[in-house]
Amino acid sequence: MSVPEWLGDVPTWIGAGGAIGAAWFAYQTITSQRQQIGEQQEFIAEQTRFMGEQQQNLELERAELRAAAEDRQWAQARRIRMAHHTAWTTPDSEGNASEDDHWVVTVINDSDAPVHQVDVRFGTAYLASEVWEWNPVWGGQRAPTERMMRPVHLLGPGRGARFLSQQWSAATTHNSRPTLYFTDDSGARWALDSYGKLDEAPLDGG
Structure with a gap:
């Protein structure tokens, strides 16, 4: 097929x-x-x-x-205080009080670590004329005992320093409010003004 x-x-x-x-x-x-x-x-x-x-x-x-x-x-920065920052009067030769003519600023380190390069400026141009050691436990009962160099190189935990301005007219004193500058233990720079405002500052500031 x-x-x-x-x-x-x-x-x-x-x-x-x-x-x-x-x-x-x-x-x-x-x-x-x-x-x-x-x-x-x-x-x-x-x-x-x-x-x-x-x-x-x-x-x-x-x-x-x-x-x-x-x-x-x-x-740490929040525990650095300006415990007293008041304008003071200097009595005249007869012991009479005049108008406020200088600032007295007490700085206290309430933190558990030291701070460095502690300084106070008054207004924008003035530096402290005197710096004294201050023990916070004294309160207002005792006067400072040891003079210090400014800026204070190191302020240990629980330690204090008292900064005094120059003597000025009442107007200059009023317009030259203090600002505290310090470097914390980690190297950051801070500025604390007399109204309690805390800000970071340039490392070369203050």
Whole structure:
């Protein structure tokens, strides 16, 4: 029995089968590659999200460490006080009080660490004319006993110093309110004015 011509010959069928097999293999290969690429993209996206989360966590930790360090700095700075900053009068030769003519500023270190380069400026141009050691436990019962150099290089925990301005007219005294400058134990410079406002200051300030 002969094969009808429209069915073709055996080689043709074998060739067609091979082509179909090759196409199916190519299709499977492409499908597999697409699946692998999709899995790789998903893995990369997951790793990117993970790295992003890790970066955010690191930034938060750094911010918390910076905030903690700033809190520690401010904690010490807030415990440095100008306990007395009053304008005083100097009695005349007959013992009569005149108008306020100078400032007396008592600085006390209430923190548990020393502060450095402690100084007081009056107004924008005047420096203290005298600096004396002051023990906070004395209160107002005793006068200072030992003169100190300005700026005070180191003021230890629980220690104090008393700064006296020059004598001026009442108007100059009123317009030359004191500002305390000091460097905390970590090296930050601070300024505390007579109204209690505390700010960081330039390292060469005061």
